[in-house]
Amino acid sequence: MTVALALLLLGGLTAVMAPRLLARSSWPDREPVLALWVWQCVVAAVLLCCVLAMALSAAEAWQVVRGQVFAPAPQQVLDAYALSPDGHPWAAAVAVLLFVGGAWTAAMLTREVLGARTRRRRKRRDLRTRSPLMPGEEETSGERLVVLEGERAEAWWLPGSAPRLVITTAALRRLKGRQLDSVIAHEEGHVRARHDWLLHCSSALAGGFPQVPVFRAFRHQMHRLVEMAADDVASRQHGRLTTALALVGLNEDRDVFGPCASHRTLLPQRVNRLLSPADRLPVGSRLRMTALASLVPVIPLLVAFVPGLSALG
Incomplete structure (x- = not known):
């Protein structure tokens, strides 16, 4: 039970401290x-x-589970974990609570995925209504661009088995030169990186556990970072100024750049970031941070398996 409590303490500290540390970083x-x-x-x-x-x-609380978890392990491994013969009185409650949390997480993720699928189907039906096929025309999975008649400049990517880029005629009239190409590159960056799955997972965790700081911050940061990452994809191909002008052109009639703009909008920050770019981190720093981040999930494994490995050693 000591190792389980240590894991819970580690998870709690990570859930509280990690968002604060990342929020203070530039x-x-x-x-x-x-x-x-x-x-x-x-x-x-x-x-x-x-x-x-x-x-x-669960292994502490029930002999049946213990036999499954430690089935191939010798007796000295069991002794290293100090599992009591009768089980700790709090072990069953902790195991059940964590199991319910896991089941709730799976239910929230399922709800998020099914809801996203329903929304995609509704949008596809709306596309077929607003942009019907001509007589004799067949719909093909390779057709990726849909142009809609509309007075509002909009462009978005509809994910799915046959992803589609949807753009309105108002956006085609407003975007100049390579600005349209930068919008397409931005949306393709979302698709290639599967940002929709990151958004689904973060929304499911935050919706299921809104009081957990790391899940709440995870959802907020995913919405920010995926847009900035896609902006970088577009700016590398077509330039920062072109990408910034495309963002302004698509959103200039939405009151997101004026003095009355909502503080929640990300667009001014994205445009300023493109027009006044900060220097990237050195390659060595990026590699070190990537390696260190990859080791973070290894720490719980070490906490869980070190007692048994030490006993075998």
């Missing part, structure tokens, strides 16, 4: 792709702490 806006990886590793470490603590608590 480098995520300079390296959004690296920041996405760091956040994924932090959240994976918290979830891994819970899963391992649940397994060890």
